[in-house]
Amino acid sequence: MLALTVRPGQQGSSSLRQMAEPHPDEGSLLVQSLVVGLCGTDSEIINGEYGETPTGEDFLVLGHENLGRVLEAPSGSGMSVGDLVVGIVRRPDPEPCTACAAGEWDMCRNGRYTEHGIRGLHGLARERWRAEPDAVVRLSPSVGRLGVLLEPTTIVAKAWEQVERIGKRAFWQPGVVAVTGAGPVGLLAALLGVQRGLSVHVFDRVTAGLKPDLVRSLGATYHSDSLPDSGLRADVLMECTGVPEVVVDAMSNGAPAAIVCLTGVSGPGRRLPLDVGDLNRQAVLGNEVIFGSVNANRRHCEQSTCALAAADPNWMSRLITRTVPLHRYPEAFARQPDDVKVVIDIEAAGQ
Numbered sequence: 001m002l003a004l005t006v007r008p009g010q011q012g013s014s015s016l017r018q019m020a021e022p023h024p025d026e027g028s029l030l031v032q033s034l035v036v037g038l039c040g041t042d043s044e045i046i047n048g049e050y051g052e053t054p055t056g057e058d059f060l061v062l063g064h065e066n067l068g069r070v071l072e073a074p075s076g077s078g079m080s081v082g083d084l085v086v087g088i089v090r091r092p093d094p095e096p097c098t099a100c101a102a103g104e105w106d107m108c109r110n111g112r113y114t115e116h117g118i119r120g121l122h123g124l125a126r127e128r129w130r131a132e133p134d135a136v137v138r139l140s141p142s143v144g145r146l147g148v149l150l151e152p153t154t155i156v157a158k159a160w161e162q163v164e165r166i167g168k169r170a171f172w173q174p175g176v177v178a179v180t181g182a183g184p185v186g187l188l189a190a191l192l193g194v195q196r197g198l199s200v201h202v203f204d205r206v207t208a209g210l211k212p213d214l215v216r217s218l219g220a221t222y223h224s225d226s227l228p229d230s231g232l233r234a235d236v237l238m239e240c241t242g243v244p245e246v247v248v249d250a251m252s253n254g255a256p257a258a259i260v261c262l263t264g265v266s267g268p269g270r271r272l273p274l275d276v277g278d279l280n281r282q283a284v285l286g287n288e289v290i291f292g293s294v295n296a297n298r299r300h301c302e303q304s305t306c307a308l309a310a311a312d313p314n315w316m317s318r319l320i321t322r323t324v325p326l327h328r329y330p331e332a333f334a335r336q337p338d339d340v341k342v343v344i345d346i347e348a349a350g351q
């Protein structure tokens with residue numbers, strides 16, 4: 001079967017290759033891959049900046065944002081042939097640490113977790129894969145191919161859950177949310193903010209086109225100026241760019257008691273002048289919280305299936321701006337101006 005692979009650490013090493021069918025030891029469910037979504041992490045991996053092969057292999061199959069259809073399911077597994085499923089990206093570390101043992105592998109304490117298509121486990125950009133039933137989430141058939149948005153939704157479902165848990169430390173009645181970045185993660189963070197009845201403001205650099213339109217269709221407010229220039233003081237700030245200047249803006253422009261959630265993974269090496277005394281003074285006097293959030297566990301997957309089911313399918317389908325066939329995958333990685341979420345069609349490769 002065909003797989004989209006890369007040699008981690010080697011820029012330009014991506015290729016389509018034939019690989020063996022998944023071994024039954026990999027799990028009792030056999031799944032047909034339908035589509036995989038691409039994100040900044042995949043770009044980093046194909047640029048040789050991130051990613052790790054499974055032990056004993058010299059390549060990594062890409063693909064962590066995924067959607068598949070069950071081809072074989074053992075009786076009693078709770079799954080049936082034809083079910084739409086998403087493979088859970090992160091798997092607990094082998095020890096497991098106390099967090100992984102509690103099912104919170106997203107909070108792994110010893111860093112020995114693995115991630116499909118990213119770190120130490122093959123991804124799902126291959127025609128078929130296997131998993132145990134507890135390593136997948138089942139979606140309602142009505143979600144259809146929009147189910148490929150589940151994984152990026154889990155990232156913001158976790159972020160929102162953590163914000164709300166932190167908010168409960170004291171009296172808290174948030175009203176205004178600022179989201180920096182109108183990429184898929186920012187837009188999905190905005191969706192979840194709107195679903196919570198909050199007044200959501202999304203900041204991005206573009207002045208026209210699909211992104212402002214998607215924000216407005218949610219009933220949120222779009223800003224093409226910077227957070228400090230807008231004068232907005234939000235109760236919750238979801239930083240979804242990882243761009244150092246924007247991260248600093250988010251950390252320094254909240255309302256008193258603001259909760260700032262950082263979700264964008266940035267590269268090291270960029271130094272900025274920063275008035276740490278002022279930032280610290282504001283955080284202390286304002287009881288602010290600045291925290292990072294990565295990945296998601298099963299609970300967040302379940303929250304996300306509800307969030308997707310409650311969202312407008314037309315709005316979600318507009319997030320998927322391009323679907324590229326597997327054999328033309330390089331086109332998927334060539335960014336186009338109005339790209340939001342680009343997905344690769346895997347199912348069609350076998351037809």
Ligand code: BGC
Nearest residue numbers: 039041089115118155294295
């Ligand atoms: C994925 C997460 C993963 C993170 C770090 C993100 O792109 O969506 O599941 O934990 O990268 O590897």
